[in-house]
Amino acid sequence: MNNASSNYQPSLHRYALITAGCTFVLLLAGALVTSTGSSLAVPDWPLSFGKFFPEMRGGVLFEHGHRMVAGTVALLTVGLAIYTQMVEKRAWVKKLAWSALGAVLLQAVLGGVTVLLHLPTEVSVAHAGLAQIFFCFIISLSLVTSKTWIEDGDHRIQSTGTIRKAALTVTVLIYFQILVGAVTRHSGFGLAIPDWPLSNGQLLPADWPLAVLLQFSHTRIGAFLVLGLVNWIAFKVCTQYTHEKSLFWPAANAALLVWLQCFLGILVISTEKSIIPTSVHVITGAALLASMLVLTLNSFRLFQKESVS
Amino acid sequence: MELKKLLALLAIASLGLTAGCGQKSEDEELMAMANSASKATAVLGTASVAGTVTLTGKAPGTAMFSVDADPVCKAQHTGLVKDETVIADAKGDLKNVIVYVKEGAGNYPAPATSVELVQKGCMYSPHVFGIQVGQPLEIENSDPTLHNVHCLAVTNDSFNVGQPNQGMKTEKKFTKAEMPVKFKCDVHGWMHCFVGVFTNPFYSVTGDNGSFKISGLPAGSYTLVAWQEKYGESAPQKVDIKDGEAKSVNFTFAATN
Structure with missing residues (x-):
């Protein structure tokens, strides 16, 4: 350092x-x-x-x-x-x-x-x-x-330190969302709930076996959490640090990727795990994680002095 | 300093490595097979059950698929290949259904003769078959291309062996009854077949006209079922049979799409 x-x-x-x-x-x-x-x-x-x-x-x-x-x-x-x-x-x-x-x-x-x-x-x-x-x-x-x-x-910028903590939290959250997705995928539970956003035509699944619980956690709870938080942090960064390129671009990139990722997730279900959307969903998740990681690392670098003082 | 901590956090992010390690040794399995054989009731009877398996309702159209992914497979077929999942004639007679005694039969020693499973034209032949516990299964690659033989057994040990060369043979034995066991080739995604593993010889696979015959039954009371790869297991049918008697039992499956 x-x-x-x-x-x-x-x-x-x-x-x-x-x-x-x-x-x-x-x-x-x-x-x-x-x-x-x-x-x-x-x-x-x-x-x-x-x-x-x-x-x-x-x-x-x-x-x-x-x-x-x-x-x-x-x-x-x-x-x-x-x-x-x-x-x-x-x-x-x-x-x-x-x-x-x-x-x-x-x-x-x-x-x-x-x-x-x-x-x-x-x-x-x-x-x-x-x-x-x-x-x-x-x-x-x-x-x-x-x-x-x-x-x-x-180079340092003034900040309350919220951004870096939020960026780190969201990065870790995305990683765990990916892990839940991996468990769902490799357990063969990807279509445990075959529709989206409803669950077998209902708001919530009627039964909650492990397969449904995992798939629901990934495709509803995790997805909405990640979508909301990434957009929130991206909005905050892009409005408050417009001229700080090392924060602006990864945040903007993450905001775009998270929407693409959700769209791909819906495609995975609607196409019954068709090869291309499913594979692109995996790498888009990695790209989103990378964008948030870059945002986190840059925010730690830029906000470091202020946090020490 | 804080950045270092952050990177360290990433490095130790959780990985669930709890791979099970409770596999039985081969010796234990062979011992179990020997015990099973010693309990076997080797006497065959003189009764038989025969019948037909039919499909009611509108039979699904014959699905076709391409094997063009491998030029060697493509060269052995003219155009698309028929899917073997549901094969029914105009009368609804269903081929490739295993009919077997689910209850009432004892354990019988395994025949020494092998059951052959051949990969030819990038298809498994037979598509559905039966075998006894302990009976040798000889799997052959007759194609000039590579196959992997992936056995998706649940009760028995699964296996996955490669057969890269034409003429290669692999022998396997099942140690427990299991119905059904799926085989697939991961090289050629369309290739799959099913085997029923039984503790007795009282099973039969329907032919082109949907007929089956189970011979050698001792007098007794039996429960028979039929299994088809798309429609699953039929309702059971009870049969009381005497020595030398030949009974007729028919099964039906309702067509669903």
Whole structure:
């Protein structure tokens, strides 16, 4: 955090951005594996049908394709950790990079374990949840290695501190909303309530088995909570800090994404979990989380001095 | 400083890792199978039950699907392929229904002969079949493309094996009765089939004309049911039968869309 002792490394920042882009593609590839029902198309791990590169047919295209993209991201992350260690002066940024590497390696193991154990919900959800955490690591690295973060480090603005606390709370809330969505998806409860906004034609479900409870929590309670809070914080930021680009743009982006995400959620139900809306719903959730994370991190950076004094 | 705490918070965000680890060993399963065999009542009888399974109401049209996702599959078919979920003739005779004794039959030793399940033309053949507990199931890939054999058993252990090459064979045995068990190929999303696993040989799968026959029944009182993959299990039918007797039992399913 000591900006004075840090120097902007454009190549490191670009490398982190490329890794972030590839991670986003990886999230889409992973979402497609589940959406197309291809999770067990390759029954073995770490090899695929005993080979490094099997015939890319049917579900193998999605599952092995996911493994290939994952391998690329893992290699990029190894490079990112080493490169950060070499050129970065801030110790906490180095730790962040190595943490990202640890996360992606653990993620690979979880991916393998879920295949070998035939997709137990707990492991599949852990795989989905860690994917988002890894993405957050890479997004954070991309942000903290940026020119704005490093060279604009002494810039501070007056605030009551509400924004940063709210941004952090909403970011954590979105993460848990994603986790509930992952549990719903990997438990096969995605259509436990087949309609929206009504529940089997009624305002509330008549019965509340676990499947309905989870789906209702994700598609109604969590969705409305996230929609309301993201719009509230975006309105607050965009009206009070219009000229503070590092707050304005992530907030505006989050406001757009949260509406898109809700629309996609409705599409997922109305199309009975059609492949494209379902997969795009997953990555839009990741993009929303990333936007709120950037807003949170920037708000902590900008409001830090005032909070200390 | 606060930013570090924030990042640390993200890093330790909760992950529920409570994967169950209560799988039985193979030895325990084999022991259970041996115990089951020792309790078996090996004597077959001379009675039989035969009949027809029919569909009432408007039968669903024959659904067709494409297998173009894999050029090898495509090359083995001309155009679209018929969905096997509901196959009924003009009279409503239903194919691929398992009729079995649900109550009244004991345990019988498994035959040594294998039941064959073949993947050909990127389809399972047979689409519906029965097998006894402990009887070998030989699964073969006859296609020049890769398949994975994903068994979605619930009572038995599920398995997922790859068969990347033509001619590959895998042998499996079920250790417990289970009805039905679904098989699917995750490489080719349209491929699936069902097997009924029984502790006795008193089951039959209907053919093209919807007929079935269960032979070798000892005299006794039995409850028979029919199971179809779309319509589920029929209402049970009780049958009292004497040695050498041949009884007729028919089942009907109401067509639903």
